[in-house]
Amino acid sequence: MNDTSRIPAFPSIEAAPAASRPLLDAVHAAFGAVPNLFRVAAHSPAALEGLLGLHGALGKGAIDAATRERVALAIAEYDGCRYCLAAHAWLGARLAGLDADEIAQNRRGRSHDLRADAALRFARRVAETRGHVGPGDLAAVREAGYGDGELVELVALVALNVLTNYLNEVAQTDIDFPVPAEPAAA
The missing domain is CATH 1.20.1290.10 (AhpD-like)
Structure with a gap:
């Protein structure tokens, strides 16, 4: 972790906690990369799962x-x-x-x-x-x-x-x- 943020982004999916890795893999599959936001959120697998869950659910909603x-x-x-x-x-x-x-x-x-x-x-x-x-x-x-x-x-x-x-x-x-x-x- 070599960035300048106060909660550093994991430099790779493999460096993240084991429970966050499949979630980060899904982000990579969807975006072709893993933005730093998700690499930071990966410090808490629960928070990352909640963030991605709400994002995914709203993506299926009525708002375009x-x-x-x-x-x-x-x-x-x-x-x-x-x-x-x-x-x-x-x-x-x-x-x-x-x-x-x-x-x-x-x-x-x-x-x-x-x-x-x-x-x-x-x-x-x-x-x-x-x-x-x-x-x-x-x-x-x-x-x-x-x-x-x-x-x-x-x-x-x-x-x-x-x-x-x-x-x-x-x-x-x-x-x-x-x-x-x-x-x-x-």
Whole structure:
């Protein structure tokens, strides 16, 4: 372990605890590499399993991949997590097809897509209020066509991203994605 983070990333799958290795193998199979976030989380096989389980379950949910990446960007910006900003800007562009302007908007908790914009505004309110959203917040996201199941998923996406943001900030995880430029002022 030779990185500069406060909780170092394991340098290889083989160096991780035995219970984390099959989970890291699955990450490698899915991504073609094992990002440092997962190498850090591997210190706790239980935490890594929980993180991957929630990520995998939400990937099968009603919220599409582009909106999941948008939410991740909005929450990473809100929390100030440079690692997650880099990771989700890269993933948003490469896997979800988001362009640079959309990514900049997403970081502000906004989107050019009206439905996604409502989801991002709601997700930011969930983070800002620590879940104490008001009736108007719920009405606005419902008016955009989100049902109760999707609202639950949006809250779960906020929680998942808060988890990864906080872990990366505590660990000061070395960023292994291209660092995006700061968005221009709105």
